[in-house]
Amino acid sequence: xxxxxxxxxxxxxxxxxxxxxxxxxxxxxxxxxxxxxxxxxxxxxxxxxxxxxxxxxxxxxxxxxxxxxxxxxxxxxxxxxxxxxxxxxxxxxxxxxxxxxxxxxxxxxxxxxxxxxxxxxxxxxxxxxxxxxxxxxxxxxxxxxxxxxxxxxxxxxxxxxxxxxxxxxxxxxxxxxxxxxxxxxxxxxxxxxxxxxxxxxxxxxxxxxxxxxxxxxxxxxxxxxxxxxxxxxx
Ligand SMILES: Cc1cc2nc3c(=O)[nH]c(=O)nc-3n(C[C@H](O)[C@H](O)[C@H](O)COP(=O)(O)O)c2cc1C
Numbered sequence: 249x250x251x252x253x254x255x256x257x258x259x260x261x262x263x264x265x266x267x268x269x270x271x272x273x274x275x276x277x278x279x280x281x282x283x284x285x286x287x288x289x290x291x292x293x294x295x296x297x298x299x300x301x302x303x304x305x306x307x308x309x310x311x312x313x314x315x316x317x318x319x320x321x322x323x324x325x326x327x328x329x330x331x332x333x334x335x336x337x338x339x340x341x342x343x344x345x346x347x348x349x350x351x352x353x354x355x356x357x358x359x360x361x362x363x364x365x366x367x368x369x370x371x372x373x374x375x376x377x378x379x380x381x382x383x384x385x386x387x388x389x390x391x392x393x394x395x396x397x398x399x400x401x402x403x404x405x406x407x408x409x410x411x412x413x414x415x416x417x418x419x420x421x422x423x424x425x426x427x428x429x430x431x432x433x434x435x436x437x438x439x440x441x442x443x444x445x446x447x448x449x450x451x452x453x454x455x456x457x458x459x460x461x462x463x464x465x466x467x468x469x470x471x472x473x474x475x476x477x478x479x480x481x482x
Contacts (some may be wrong), residue, residue: 308456308465311363312341313371315393315402315410316351318379323386323393323402324348327363327375329457337432339413345424347379352428356415357399360430361407362454365466370406371455372464398434408438409452 309329316324326348331341339360343349352358363371370389377385386393386404393402398412413430420426441451455464 304459307458307460309459311371311455311457311464313361313363313374313404313407314341314348314352315359315361315404316348316357317355317401318347318351319354322379322383323404324351324379325361325374325386325391325402325404326378327371329459334429338416338429339411339432340427340429342427343425349424349426352415353418353426355400357401358413358415358430359396359399359401359403360411360413360432361404362409362452363464364408365453365455367406368455368464396436403436408441409447410436412436 310332312328312331313325314328318324324347326346328341328343331339334340343352348358370391373389374385379385382388390406392405394405395401396403396410396412399414401412403410403412411432412434413432415428416431417429418426419429437447441448443451449467453466455466457464
């Protein structure tokens with residue numbers, strides 16, 4: 249039941265990001281869905297709750313795959329959970345000093361793909377190993393890259409959904425890392441993850457990252473329509 253609860257939260261977060269942000273008109277046109285049934289928690293008064301400290305507990309987080317070329321044109325890809333959609337056509341993420349960080353500063357362009365249930369091992373590997381240490385990390389995992397036609401960055405043939413992006417702003421950190429804001433210039437989707445021309449999150453089957461348990465989770469079913477389920481209180 250704990251797993252179900254987490255996947256339900258994930259479904260709401262991802263469905264909101266992918267399907268509803270900035271599209272209230274479309275959501276308004278949908279019928280109001282039934283409220284989800286889930287186990288009631290016996291919540292304690294706030295004064296009786298457990299204080300866990302300032303930890304990595306914003307959960308779930310996306311499992312974003314940042315694709316870049318180095319200055320010689322070699323493709324690299326890394327996993328990033330500290331990021332997401334932060335504007336209508338803007339993405340943002342926080343980077344420590346990695347090969348990707350160096351590449352981004354040089355090329356100012358990148359792709360953003362989504363790790364899925366089908367590629368958990370490969371995607372996790374891209375979050376463990378640096379191209380600084382293993383220059384052929386992409387090939388080692390059996391992945392191949394095709395150059396984007398819109399930005400100087402690789403699209404990985406094995407990821408079904410990829411955003412093509414340009415760096416809009418880099419905010420440097422004292423530790424050598426940085427915060428990156430990117431502008432999405434185009435989206436490349438394999439037809440196999442589309443339904444009626446729209447991204448179908450069930451077909452994409454992305455994973456999310458739980459920073460509390462350090463696990464990846466799949467999503468569950470939709471449990472409500474954004475900008476709509478709450479209308480029962482209007
Ligand atoms: C689940 C997971 C999430 C991660 N999230 C981030 C992140 O948000 N920012 C970051 O700088 N590194 C993150 N990393 C670490 C990088 O993916 C990792 O250091 C990678 O090897 C860098 O590759 P590169 O040097 O080839 O660019 C994450 C790793 C994992 C496994």
